[in-house]
Amino acid sequence: MTSAPLRQPPKTLMVVLLLTMGVGPLLNYGLSATSDELLRRFSITESQFGLLATTLFVSATIVSMLLGKLADVLSIRHQLILNFGGTGVAMLLAGFANEYWILLIAMALAGPMQVIANPTTNRVIYELVPVGQRPSWIGVKQSGVQLTQLMAGLYFPAVTLWLGWPVAAVGAAVFIFASLWWSITQLPPEDPTDWAKVRRALLFGRSGVNSRAVERLPLGVWILAVVAMFGGVGMQATNLYLPLYTVRELDFSLVLGGLSAGIAGIIGVMSRIYWGRLLSRGKPASTLIMLTTGGGILGIASLMLAGDFGQVWLLWLGVALYGLTVLGTNVIVNAATLSMVDASRVGAASGITTMGMYAGFAIGPLLAGLLLEATGNFHASWLSVIAAYAICFGLAVTLYVHLRRQRPNAAARSDS
Incomplete structure (x- = not known):
């Protein structure tokens, strides 16, 4: 793209980043918001329903490191085509599915296409946004995922009950393809993709990507990757089953159940911006992860107690705590990752943490x-x-200790 960060990146670029992060999860959030209806429509069990999301994320995990490397050599426009275009096709396939196995194929297709969003948006921010603004930009762009959660929670249950799941899915696909066209028109000029570099990156990750980039990543990046993994375990289990939980345990309607996830999403938007700003002010990432995961524990405990005692207010308290805290963890992980590596390893480092997530x-x-x-x-x-x-939480404590030990060593090296 450009050779140096822009002094004032255009607001439309932020919208592009929001859309890039948001379109990928639209299918799995749509399935989650309509879970009770889809369990009946396809005559599947709860574990089969969970296997849908697992299929998507297994396919994403398999290719995450490779796509992280490709994010360093593909043009941003080609990366958007992968992300938006592949997700749109998967959404259409899911919409016209009349058998469970077709849904599985749709989810397997959606995974690799959405996984590139994180390295892509991190690269755009690294290249175009001044250093001091990067954490807050990461906080805002990561909130695109939660905006999608809100939109899916409002849109899919209402349209599915009114016009059926196929119409809801096709409408979402139209939105995805329209967003692709608009986003491509808003990007600044960039060099075209060097396909020779792409071929070498596909074969053993050489050329445009430093062949030893992954091996030379700091220990802190690997700790963050494991944080992203365990945070992802809790986050996606909650996102997928929260609407079903409210319908079964608290007698919510399908629409109100979808709204519970949507409210968590909109709170998560504000949360991610807030945690990003704290990082911009120099707050340690390890300390912030302790706060977000500790709050997440309290939030999930509140959700569990809501069902036990039939107290709806505990459910909303849990939703609020979940959105305010743990949904901000990925912002912290992404911003901390960028602060630990140089430009040549942004894609590789982002690929590692994305693989963990x-x-x-x-x-x-x-x-x-x-x-x-x-x-x-x-x-x-x-x-x-x-x-x-x-x-x-325990990993965040480990990261805190590791970084404290590193600081004296770095000071000693600079004195010598």
Whole structure:
């Protein structure tokens, strides 16, 4: 793209980043928001429903490191075509599916296409946004995922009940393709894709990508990748099963159940911006991860108690705590990752943390679905989410200790 960051990046660029982050999860959020209806439509069990999200995220995990490398050599326009175009095709396939296995294929297709969004948007921010503004831009662009959660929670249940799942899915696909066209028109000029570099990146990750970039990543990046994984376990299990939980345990309607996820999403938008601003002010990433995951534990405990005691206010308290805290973790992970590497390793480092996140996304829904089906209630599922967040908290403490030890060593090297 440009050779140096812009002094004042255009606001339309932020909208492009929001859309790029947001379109990928639209299919899985749409399925989650209409879960009770789709379980009946396709005559599937809770664990089979969880397998849909797992299929998407397994396919994403498999290609995340490769796509992280490709994000360093493909033009931004080609990356948007992969992200938007592939997701739009997957949405159409899911809309016209009349068998469960077709839904599985749609999810397998959607995974690789959306996984490139994180390295793509990180690269755009690294190249075009001044250093001091990067954490806040990351906070805003990551909120695109939660805006999608809100839109899906409002749109899919209402349209599915009114006109049916196929119409809802086709309408979403039209939005995706329209967003692709508009986003491409808003990007600044850039060099075309060097396809020789792409071929070499596909074969052993050489050329445009430093062949030893991954091996030379700091330990902190790997810790963040594991944080992203366990955070992803809890986050995606919650996102997928929250609407179903409200319908079954609290007698919510399908629309109100979808709204519960949507409200978590809109709170998550503000949350991610807030955590991004704290990072901009120099707050340590490790400390912020302790706060977000600790809040997530309290939020999930509140959700669990809401079903136990039939108290709707506990449900909304849990939704608010979940949105305010743990949904901001990915912002912190992304911003901290960018601060630990140089320009040549942005794609590789983002690919590692994205791989961790999608691995967690793959594990969480299937684990929660299996526990739900085995026990007949949501207790074990929620406890598994709490355990995942507790592990994240411990990893954040490890990161804090590691970075404190690094600072004296770095000072000693600079004095010498």
